[in-house]
Structures are given as C-alpha cells and as structure tokens.
Amino acid sequence: MGGGAGMKAWLRSVDNYWFGKGSPTALGVIRILVGFFALLDLLMLSVSFNDWFGEKSYVPLSLAEKYIDPLDRHFSIFGVEKLFNAHPTLPFTIPRVNLLTGITSTPLLAIAFGVVCLSAFFTMIGLWTKLSSIVLALGIVSIHHRNGLILNGGDTVLRIAVLYLALSPCGLACSVDRLRALWKGRVGPEAPQVSLWTQKLLQYNLALCYFTTFWLKFGQGSHWRDLTATYYAAHINEFQRFPVPEFMNRPPVVYLTSILTLVIELALGTLVFYKPARRWVLLGGLGLHGFIEYSMNIPLFAFIICSLYVCFYSGEEIADFFKRVGRAMNKWATVVSLPRGTRLRTSAANGLAAVDALGLVLYKPGLSEELPAQEVKKSWTRSLATWPVGWIPGLWKGVLTRSLEVNDEPANKARPEGAAPTVSAQIG
C-alpha cells in the first residue's frame, strides 16, 4: 500500500512538474522577443528574396525538392520488426508541412512571404495571437521546407521556438489581446492560470540542444578534446565579424575558451534545472553567445537562443523581476492628474496597469478641466508597454480620455488611491 501511495505521489509530482498551472507571463515575453526576431529574420531574408525563392533563383522548386526529398515510407519499430522478418511500410507518403508546395510563381511566393511577415508582427504584439502564431509557425516551417539549403543555426532555433509558441497560450499575457480583454472587462487584472506544458517542453528542448551538442563535441570532437577547437572556429575568415585581439585566438587562451564552452554547454543542458545554479548558468550562456555574436557573423542566432532563456523562469518570477526593476526606478515614479470630476473606469484602469509593467504611474483625480499634455506624456513615457506607440500624436491622449468616466461620488468619498489602479506592476 505504501508503495502504491508513494507511486501515486510521485506521479502527481511528475504531473505537476510538466503540466502544472501558472502564469503565462514568461511565454508572453518569449512571444514578444521571438516574434520580433522572426520578423527581423524574415525582413533580412527579403533583401535577397529573388536569389533564394522563385524559378529564377539559386534554388528553383525542382532543386528544393531534390534537396528535401519525400519521406521514406519504410520505417522501423526500434528493430522489433526484424524479429518477425517484417518490413513495415506506410501505404502512402507522409508530406512535410509546406504550404508553398508546387508554387513556382515568384509574385505568389512573395505574397505568402508577406503574410508570414505580417503574422510575425501580429505574434510579436500579441494581436489575434492564436491565429497569428499558428500562421507564423506554418509559414516559417514552409519557408524552411521550401529552401533548406540556406538555413543556419539561428533558423533552426527560430523554427522550434515558433512551433512551441503556436502550441502555447502565449497570447494570454503581455499582448494586445490581453489588453483588449482587460479594456472590455472580459478578464480581471490577475494573471490567468494555465497549464505550462509548452514552456516545460521548450525548456527541455533547449537543454537537449545544449546537452547533445556537448555530447557530440566531447565524444567525437578531436579538437574539443585537445582544447584547440575555438582556435579553428576563430580562424574561419568567412565568419569573422568584429576584431578580437590575436592572443585571444591563440594558445593558451583557446584552451580556456574551449573548455569554458564545453562546461557552459553541459551546464545549460543539466545544471540549468537546478534553481540555485540557474542564474549563473544562464549568465554563462549569455556570455558565451555574447562573445560569439560579437566575434562571429552568425546572424540572430545568439539573440534568438538567448531570448528562449526566459523559459527557465516562471511567469511569477518574471512579474516579480519587473516589480523589482520598478522599485529600483522609483525616482521616475509619477502621479498623473485626471480631469476634475473624473476617474478611471475599472476595466480601463486594469488595462493601464497592465501596460505600466514597472508600476511607475499613479492616476489621481486632479483639478484641471481637461487632460493636460504633460500628464499624457508622463503617463506613456513611464508605461513600458506603450513606448512603441505612445509617441504618436493624439493616440495616448485618446486612450486616456476614453478611460475616464464621470466620478459621481462626493469628493470626500472619492475612490481611495489604493482602490484605483495604483498601477502596480501587473504585466500579466
């Protein structure tokens, strides 16, 4: 009986680890970062679009199909089939996900490419997130299957990331969708609690990446074992980016950088799950990729993979981080005076609280007849999430004006400061 209870408890803990509920804020932050880098990656690709897509390119459809051939219909069942001398075969060929299959028209390809760019933008801001993240994932996978000859490490990580985003509830936090729901009063200010299995899978996949590359390098890499690997990597002219002093690329420093690379990759595949070591392991990863980004021309790889490090933190930890930053920036905290006789609608106040991730703005009843321009400016410049749009003339004033309602309570019974949106950091 004790064994059975122990097993049940263990299964419950496994279940809670992989499928437990929590705030989706970390997924929301990852969505913003990955959406941004996906958009940047696509825009960079668009510069040489005519060289990579279409029939008058280096990779016309016929070459693309030769490079990524159809999936073999024969498969194994881990060797069990050999015991029965069987040769399992599918009755049909399973296609790869590729919405660009058969398209040879360059204008059509360009339109499809434009749609994927748009979906990356919508994913980044979190507008119609479920749909846009699915379109982005399908689009990126299709582009990668359409031309696999130009993919680099950054592309692979990006593809994996957008696939997980499409599976996740990443639109429930840090998104325009969330703001619209708050604004309309459909949801409350508290962060929703959702099963975070996609975040766990992302953690696992990232750690798997690092662990297997360590395994491959340490197990089979003669230059990694004699600690000269970074010497060879640094002397590929085609990779060179910003200058590095030559002594950095020579023994004995290469011995140190080679071993540090292995240690950091192993730690990112294992120790990163041990909470006391997590911060230092991730800082090591940031240092490793930061140096690679500075010294080597591997576009966006470091940015994308480091964006995914956020997945090792819970949504609650991310929200706490922003609160701590907000407290450290307390000298920029401000009070925004609302026009006389008005107050913020509750739902609008929740929306304003959500965009003020650092919790720097307090809205209070004022004495002026209308909303002065300096009050509008104080509001958007302190509200982190409004920076991309707050500067647009008239826009933020319009939002604030529509947030107001007549305050019909007597002045001495006006809503206490604490009850109005003190705009504490609710970035969820």
Next chain:
Amino acid sequence: MSGQADPRSPEVNPKSPRNAPWWVKAFVVFHIIAITIWALPNPPEGYANGDLKLGIDPNSPGGIPGSLSRLITDAPMVWKANYGRDAFFKYYTLSTGFWQYWDMFAPNPIGYDVYCTADVRFADDTYITYKYPRMYDLDVFRKYLGERYRKFFERVNGMPFTWSYFVRHIADLCEAKYHKKVLGVKLWSHQFLTPPPDQPFDVKYTDRDFFVATHILGSWQYYQHQGDKWVAVQE
C-alpha cells in the same frame, strides 16, 4: 479571435481537477521521445565500417575502463543509427519541422575557409570574373544580411547535383547585369586549410575549377572535374 482561451477549457478553468487533458499528456510523452531520438548525436563513422565495436575489451586491464566508458557514451548513438533514426517517430519530426540536430561547430569546427568565384564567357567572347558574395569582403552590415550566401555555398560545395542550378543563376544574373548572352560559366572554389596552432599561419588559398557549363544550341551542357579529367554530366 481574442486570443483568450475558452474558460470551459481545463487549461484556464481553476476548478478543473486535471492540469491538462489526457491527450495533451500523451502528446507530450510522444513529443519528448521523438525529439530526443532525433537529437541524439550520430555515432562515430567507425561503427558503420566495422572499425569500432561496442563491448567491453577484456584483453587488458587498461582497456576495460576505456571500452566501458565508450559503451556508455556510444551505445545510445549506435542504437539511434540502427533503430532510432528510422523509427516511425521520424514522420512526426521531419514533417512538422521539429527536426533539430544541433551540430554547429560539432563534432569539430570546420577547419577550412572556402569561397567561390566564376569565370563567365559572353557571346561576344568577352570574359568577366563573377564574384559570388564573399563575407570576408563585405562590411559588417552587409555580411550580416548576406550570411546565407556563405551557408548556401558551404552546402552546395559538397553537392554536385546542385551545381547546374548554381551556374544557371549566375548566368542569369550576369545576363541581366551586362545585357549580353552568357555562353559559358566555370566555377572555382578557393579553399584555405587552417593550420594547427603550433604551425605558422600562412594564408594561402588553393584554387580549384570544379564545374563548367556551356550554352550550346539553346541548351546547357555540364562538365564536372573528376580527377584530372572533365566529365560530361547530366543535370
């Protein structure tokens, strides 16, 4: 589409007794197995050609720890090569885009530098040297945008079936730029092997012409350098 999950869904319903539906859990288990198998490193080549064998070497006391450690590290790789790579999970990883085998600088960083040029002959019997984008020659901004050209040549350099496409696009680019018919393209690779760190670092590229395309009577004919001979090849 508001981006809000259905409140009846167990994902957002705090009263739901389960963290996630059973089919999500089944999918997660399936997914973990699939991506783990795919990401396992490939075994050293010695296992394929029979030079290496898994097992304990009992012939010498010193050989036991070495062969035992190799057994532990290599057995999963050999298992993947023999059974895992072809398992039915491949349909999932390869079709959906979850295929990921991260081998950047692994097992070793590439020990050479390579770039490409092409001799282009026009119908008026003039020649130019076409410089395929080389990262080393570009400024920091342009090389960031153009890295895919390096990656592309790194790949096609080892894939003869891609060369006819490669030369045809170079011909198209040259015809568009110079407004003259292209009659022939010869591809050159320029390679420099990085010397070991204890040897003098003398940068000297080896130039090799490896593919020729000629436009004769309205169609392209291709020749590939094999040994010291040019051999006609099909597209």
